[in-house]
Amino acid sequence: MALGRHTPVMLDEVLAWLAPRPGGVYCDATVGHGGHAEHVLAQSAPDGRLVGLDRDEAALQAARDRLAPFGDRATLVHGAFSAARTILAACGALPCDGLLCDLGVSSPQLDAPERGFSFRAGGPLDMRMDRSRGETAAEALARLGPDELASVLRDYGEERYAGRIARVIHEAVARDEVHTTTELQALVAGAVPTRERHKDPATRTFQALRLLVNDELGELDQLLHDLPDLLKPGGRVVFIAFHSLEDRRVKLAFRGLAAKPDQRFRRLTFKAQRPSAAEVARNPRARSARLRAVERC
Numbered sequence: 001m002a003l004g005r006h007t008p009v010m011l012d013e014v015l016a017w018l019a020p021r022p023g024g025v026y027c028d029a030t031v032g033h034g035g036h037a038e039h040v041l042a043q044s045a046p047d048g049r050l051v052g053l054d055r056d057e058a059a060l061q062a063a064r065d066r067l068a069p070f071g072d073r074a075t076l077v078h079g080a081f082s083a084a085r086t087i088l089a090a091c092g093a094l095p096c097d098g099l100l101c102d103l104g105v106s107s108p109q110l111d112a113p114e115r116g117f118s119f120r121a122g123g124p125l126d127m128r129m130d131r132s133r134g135e136t137a138a139e140a141l142a143r144l145g146p147d148e149l150a151s152v153l154r155d156y157g158e159e160r161y162a163g164r165i166a167r168v169i170h171e172a173v174a175r176d177e178v179h180t181t182t183e184l185q186a187l188v189a190g191a192v193p194t195r196e197r198h199k200d201p202a203t204r205t206f207q208a209l210r211l212l213v214n215d216e217l218g219e220l221d222q223l224l225h226d227l228p229d230l231l232k233p234g235g236r237v238v239f240i241a242f243h244s245l246e247d248r249r250v251k252l253a254f255r256g257l258a259a260k261p262d263q264r265f266r267r268l269t270f271k272a273q274r275p276s277a278a279e280v281a282r283n284p285r286a287r288s289a290r291l292r293a294v295e296r297c
């Protein structure tokens with residue numbers, strides 16, 4: 001089920017940094033519902049090309065529908081962006097003039113209870129972006145011992161009550177009492193002694209499990225590592241991150257690329273850009289976005 005659309009985050013800033021132009025070749029590493037991609041294709045008319053990747057077949061179908069008017073200028077591939085180098089080479093799009101990576105999950109993924117990303121409506125503990133492979137969150141919870149689970153919650157969720165939450169979850173899983181997102185949320189809420197403002201007590205646990213199930217940090221590290229091979233001289237890279245674990249990796253990788261003695265990249269942003277107050281008012285899901293951009297010299 002695909003519910004609604006995803007509003008592209010920081011669209012004006014993405015287009016300003018990526019500066020799509022006719023004849024350019026672009027990669028949208030997280031094409032989602034094609035919100036950014038549609039504008040990249042429009043700005044690079046009449047002959048710019050875009051290769052869009054997504055691990056989620058449902059998102060890709062939505063992108064196919066949205067980008068159909070651009071015909072063969074848009075190529076959509078089901079795959080993870082850790083394989084961008086291979087995929088772009090197979091599409092004849094390597095090296096490219098620009099790459100966008102808008103991390104995380106989309107609104108339709110979050111809003112579909114059956115995907116298991118959200119605790120606002122009960123759904124199965126799935127959380128896989130690519131439902132054709134890999135371990136679900138329920139399977140991960142059944143496999144992990146309490147210490148391993150505590151490490152996951154600490155490392156991927158920055159959860160200060162990781163040990164306590166892990167113990168409670170582990171015991172409930174052993175008693176076969178946790179099957180849905182709302183059951184997990186209630187369990188975590190009961191285990192956490194304090195409350196953060198504007199944050200559900202289960203937010204960190206859900207973030208940690210999602211990152212684990214989708215190996216999100218491993219995916220990000222691989223893409224960041226491959227950047228020098230993906231871009232033409234003058235090619236630009238834009239990343240949008242939604243939490244500090246990801247943004248820190250992007251920041252350090254960009255800083256490292258710009259500091260290399262061969263000076264193959266220069267930073268276009270020195271501090272992360274944030275969405276305007278007007279955008280956050282229009283689209284509250286943009287509020288934690290942080291955008292960074294670099295250019296291949």
Ligand SMILES: C[S@@+](CC[C@H](N)C(=O)[O-])C[C@H]1O[C@@H](n2cnc3c(N)ncnc32)[C@H](O)[C@@H]1O
Binds near residue numbers: 035055081
């Ligand atoms: C925030 S949404 C992108 C929305 C898109 N920019 C738009 O405007 O419609 C992120 C998308 O990236 C996909 N995704 C996340 N990690 C991925 C990865 N490692 N490889 C490929 N796709 C990924 C998700 O499935 C999701 O559809």
